[in-house]
Amino acid sequence: MRRSLAGRIWPNATAVVLALGFVFPVYWMFSTAFKPTRDIISKDPVWFPLHGTVEHFATAVNAPNFWQLAGNSVVVTVLAVGLSLLIALCGAFAVARMRFKGRRGILLTFMVAQMAPWEVMVISIYLIVRDADLLNSLLPLTFFYMLMVLPFTLLTLRGYVAAVPRELEESAMVDGCSRRQAFAKVVLPLLAPGLMATSLFGFITAWNEFPLVLVLNKEPGAGTLPLWLSQFQTQFGNDWGATMAAATLFAIPILILFLILQRKAVGGLTSGAVKG
């Protein structure tokens, strides 16, 4: 396509400005984490951590129970996301591929379930868990996190399932597969990008959750990482360096997960999702 010089420059220029705008806060978090305190609170911003230090990371990692909480976070998040994918996949298949009574009602239920005000429901959940004598356990946490992501996962996967051409499945069945085999061998691989994309949402949600774990798991070793992250902002003032270092550590697993899954998710989707 013919484009003038200006026509070629402005998209690139805009893209550079935008990229900087999106990256800067992330960069600022990383760089602040490495700066000595006197450079953090400074009249003129220190753009690069020239006198780099890892003392803030030491503070963050040496906080009590860090490794225990990190372990809890991983367990709860992985279980919650895994369970919700499994349950949602079954449901999504039914909603996308089968006709039955009450289908619209069920869809509406899940759409509305996305609107649940979890922050305020904390106290009802607390009362339930307290009366069931399950405080300070990872079990309720796992299940409630699972439900925080389930409706979204199910509705999203439903789109992916519907996008898999039915002929593929049918031809597999003609070849002698049972419906279940057809699903496992033909449909499931095609759903991989969808599963990855939705699991990202789940990971972020469960990884970040704060209000619920705050009241459910008050034993020092029973919490998750958001509790650890919040402790550097205290009544006596914020330890910005440690907060940023902790935030950096907190963000890294998600960032890595994103960078790994992102490309596959995009590639997979564009090849088969929106069939005109």
Add this chain to the structure above:
Amino acid sequence: MAVQLDGAAGRTAPRTGKGGPPPVRRGRAARGAPYLLLLPALLATAVFLGWPMVRNLVLSFQKLNMKELIQHLTDWRGIGNYQEILGSSQFWRVTLRTIVFTGANVVLIMLFGTLIGLLLARLGKKMRLVLSVALVLAWAMPVIAATTVFQWLFDSRYGVVNWVLDRLGWHSMAAYDWVGTQLSTFFVITVLIVWQSLPFVALNLYAATTTIPKELYEAARMDGAGTWKVFTSVTFPFLKPFFLATTFLEVIWVFKAFPQIFAINQGGPDRLTETLPIYAFTEGVGNLHFGMGAAISLLTIAVLLAMTAYYLRLTLKQEEDAL
């Protein structure tokens, strides 16, 4: 929050696609199959969402303050909580503010998200990668971390934003208090939320545009359509389901935005930036009036339902047509 790459695009598939639900063999077992498949999801929802919701509903008719909580007392108030909330002008102010706030943010997110998505489609390979990675980084930044950084960026004395504005010659901004007034606080919150939400829309939109058959564009260009015309006649109609689904999700997410608003200024100054979720939290959990909080949270769902009613009806209607 926003993390469902391509999900929305995926969701649109059944509507743009030709097939409705399938011609299935209708044995007895087959008739039970969908229910069986849905059973775990429905059961889990009933137990882990339905039960707390019912409990929440029950609480909304009670007075449950610190005393009742600690001493395990039950003090019925009937519809007293609701009367008090609906009778207070504050609730209505907050509701209106929430609707305006959500509307403004969603419009900004959809508008700029679309523009960036289209820009991505137009960029060369390298530049596209650079911008995509930047978007992904912003997107993946955990909400708690992002809000902390933004507080720091907009700090009045040590914030980078004021420093830059000062250097650019706007000296009155050198120590500007961003969270001092309602409007400027909302500005900071909006920048934060839009910054966090754009990647989702932009990347999804870009992914979706790649599925539009090239022939459609060529045909439009042959008819002499300009950029705008191509968008309105090809891109937009083709991606309409995508726009609807994404707008629906963004409405829910912006409306429910909690840590962003709370961390920036706790709903201040003077509670002037409280949206409904913050209002419910401050009244209920913060001030330990859990019954009131429960009542507000239920009213909040009602408002959100009203805001999304159009989309919900549309979707259900399409489902009906498809059957």
Add this chain to the structure above:
Amino acid sequence: MKRGLIAATAVAGMLMGVAACGSGGGKSADGFKGHKLTVWVMDGSNPAQWTKQVSEQFEKKTGATVEFKVQQWNGIQQKLSTALSEDTPPDVVEIGNTQTAAYAKAGALADLGDLKKEIGADWSDAFNKAATVDGKQYALPWYAGNRVVMYNKKIWAQAGITSLPTTRAELFKAFDTIKSKTDAEPLYLPGQNWYFFDGLTIGTGADLVKQAGGKWVSNLGDPKVAKAMDVYKQYQAFSTAPKNKDEATPQQSEIFAKGKTGAIIAMGYEAAEAIKANPKIKDDIGFFTIPGETAAKPEGVFLGGSNFAVAGMGKNQELAKEFLKVALSKDNDAQMVREAGWTPKSPALAGAAKENPAAAAAAPAAAKSGGTTPLIPQWAAVENVPNPIKSYMTAVLGGKAPADAAKDIESEINARLAKQ
């Protein structure tokens, strides 16, 4: 009475006395063997040496062990109120002195009247007031402190100031001198140092709430409050600190640590934070009492601190009381003063205060003009985030007339006071 006598011996005998108290305290030493007591303390409250010696003494005395669970500030109210509702609540909890009334009224705390008589006969009223509700003792004061002027000796010397100010006028004159003779900021005071402001209202004799029609309502429109705010404004005029932030964002000690600040209105422990941020500042730090209008009476100060309370539903209440006897013994109280710079709560601790310059500077004001926020259970709600009084302060500093600024937030305060 016997136990009281023994407690008195403990004062004299310090460490040894505590051991004696254990064997003579009525309960046999092994009565609690194998028990474990859970104590919630806030992050930053319990100094290392104090914790060590209290744990050892407690174990020695009762045979039981104590576990200190350090709590983060974020969301503490939700955590504490839910924890106190559970079947096995923490046995002993630290509660902010101004929050105590609310928890007591909610029926969460055990009556400690006898214990107070036994171990706290000589505690100053300013300390103990905030542990009582309607005349009943629901908690025991653990520690409290008040603000002092923390100044940079080097800068003050540079400005040629040789004697420390004893009146407000002298203090302001000193700030002026620093401003004209050095390039330092004379005072760093953000607009929302609410507890300093509360001290000023104590100084002018203002009440923040009043009773009207059987209900507590805001009294922020009172001219005495406006007068206190005017004093605050005069202080704040010496500072370029943000008017919309409190002293914790950013932490004022870290700003002081840069060595470009003449003074801050600070708690004693903030010196340690400054030294942590910049070890070189150590020798430059000095303290003096915030001067009042006259040299005879120091400026009013808010006595902020914490009480220990025993959970009303706790299973180990007897043991919890034994713990408090140890934790609040004279020598452990003295350790809090020495180690953390808290204000001495009885004349017997004056010796310990001499060893800590911050505590020494704080003591005169606490004794002569110390006070707290209104001690009514509803008050805790007023201070909940977002604290409307902070908005009031920012508004007045921004140029609004105090009466108008008060009017803007009074309905919010009243609404919070009205909710039980």
